[in-house]
Amino acid sequence: MKEGLIIRSTGSWYDVRLEGGEIIPCRMIGKFRLAGKKLTNPVAVGDRVLIELETGNDQEGETGIIKEIQDRKNYVIRQSPRKKHFLHILAANIDQALLIVTVVEPKLKQGFIDRFLLMTEPYDIPVHVVFNKGDVYTDEDLAVYQFLKEIYQSIGYHCYISSALENKGIQQLNKIIAGKTTLISGQSGVGKSSLLNRLHPDLELKTKDISQYTGKGQHTTTFAEMFDLGDDTFIIDSPGIKTLSFNHLEVQDVAHNFKEFFAASAQCKFQDCTHRNEPKCAVKDKIEEGLISELRYGNYLQIISEIEDQNYWERHSEY
Numbered sequence: 001m002k003e004g005l006i007i008r009s010t011g012s013w014y015d016v017r018l019e020g021g022e023i024i025p026c027r028m029i030g031k032f033r034l035a036g037k038k039l040t041n042p043v044a045v046g047d048r049v050l051i052e053l054e055t056g057n058d059q060e061g062e063t064g065i066i067k068e069i070q071d072r073k074n075y076v077i078r079q080s081p082r083k084k085h086f087l088h089i090l091a092a093n094i095d096q097a098l099l100i101v102t103v104v105e106p107k108l109k110q111g112f113i114d115r116f117l118l119m120t121e122p123y124d125i126p127v128h129v130v131f132n133k134g135d136v137y138t139d140e141d142l143a144v145y146q147f148l149k150e151i152y153q154s155i156g157y158h159c160y161i162s163s164a165l166e167n168k169g170i171q172q173l174n175k176i177i178a179g180k181t182t183l184i185s186g187q188s189g190v191g192k193s194s195l196l197n198r199l200h201p202d203l204e205l206k207t208k209d210i211s212q213y214t215g216k217g218q219h220t221t222t223f224a225e226m227f228d229l230g231d232d233t234f235i236i237d238s239p240g241i242k243t244l245s246f247n248h249l250e251v252q253d254v255a256h257n258f259k260e261f262f263a264a265s266a267q268c269k270f271q272d273c274t275h276r277n278e279p280k281c282a283v284k285d286k287i288e289e290g291l292i293s294e295l296r297y298g299n300y301l302q303i304i305s306e307i308e309d310q311n312y313w314e315r316h317s318e319y
């Protein structure tokens with residue numbers, strides 16, 4: 001058996017990089033679960049695995065079979081967008097994430113940043129929020145940026161403006177990623193691959209042509225892939241995210257992972273306070289005092305109500 005790192009996952013095949021740099025296309029046999037849940041992808045980019053080399057098949061060159069997944073230090077997981085009872089791992093064993101957003105096109109989905117943070121917060125994965133396409137921001141757009149920046153900086157997430165088009169903010173991003181393994185994520189079309197091409201021009205990643213840009217649909221990057229930029233710097237480009245739902249979570253999981261809510265909740269009257277209608281709720285007090293963002297609170301309520309609706313229908317369904 002040989003040890004390797006998953007650097008690309010295309011569905012049924014995984015590219016595994018061995019110690020010496022050799023890349024072996026591998027398959028996985030059998031079903032794997034995580035905490036009793038089914039997974040659409042049992043291994044993800046960033047996973048360390050043990051493989052057995054196969055010989056004598058009709059595949060060109062050598063292939064392998066993934067036999068074992070090493071323990072993960074963390075992973076980023078969500079409900080599968082296509083199969084709601086399955087989970088999908090975006091990446092494993094990362095040091096941090098760059099969440100790329102923009103206040104122009106494509107429109108920032110309501111609650112998107114908070115939903116993303118709900119995936120990274122359980123493992124305290126640091127997140128930097130990068131507002132790209134700064135070259136086309138109007139004063140009004142800049143005001144939106146300032147508004148969001150204040151909210152997220154105040155709870156410990158750094159925010160930046162960048163422009164892949166005008167090559168701005170790139171040096172700062174280069175410093176952030178140096179020596180680390182970073183997941184690059186965000187909605188489709190925000191400029192993830194464009195930014196990566198600026199960070200490391202040799203990558204020559206495919207990006208969306210302006211001519212074919214319709215403002216919606218169409219993912220340009222279709223598989224997650226890890227790139228070695230040298231000096232212990234690794235980045236993972238990933239396909240755009242359309243929706244983030246969390247039916248695998250309980251209401252209390254959400255409450256615990258809105259970190260400023262959790263910090264305040266020690267002062268709530270009830271230990272299992274969901275910060276809705278309970279009396280003497282410290283979170284609601286802080287919102288009233290302007291110390292907790294109403295925007296975050298609204299998104300929190302939306303997420304927990306989705307989870308409760310889902311649980312309700314599951315309990316009352318015949319199937």
Ligand SMILES: Nc1nc2c(ncn2[C@@H]2O[C@H](COP(=O)(O)OP(=O)(O)OP(=O)(O)O)[C@@H](O)[C@H]2O)c(=O)[nH]1
Nearest residue numbers: 164165189190191192193194207208219220221240
């Ligand atoms: N004005 C402007 N346009 C940009 C900038 N960065 C990227 N774009 C454009 O935005 C479009 C999408 O860029 P991509 O880099 O393909 O976006 P992506 O986030 O990788 O998209 P997916 O791979 O589908 O998830 C392209 O037409 C880019 O030219 C920027 O800083 N400013």
Ligand SMILES: [Mg+2]
Nearest residue numbers: 192193220221
């Ligand atoms: Mg892309």
Ligand SMILES: [Zn+2]
Nearest residue numbers: 268273275281
């Ligand atoms: Zn409360």
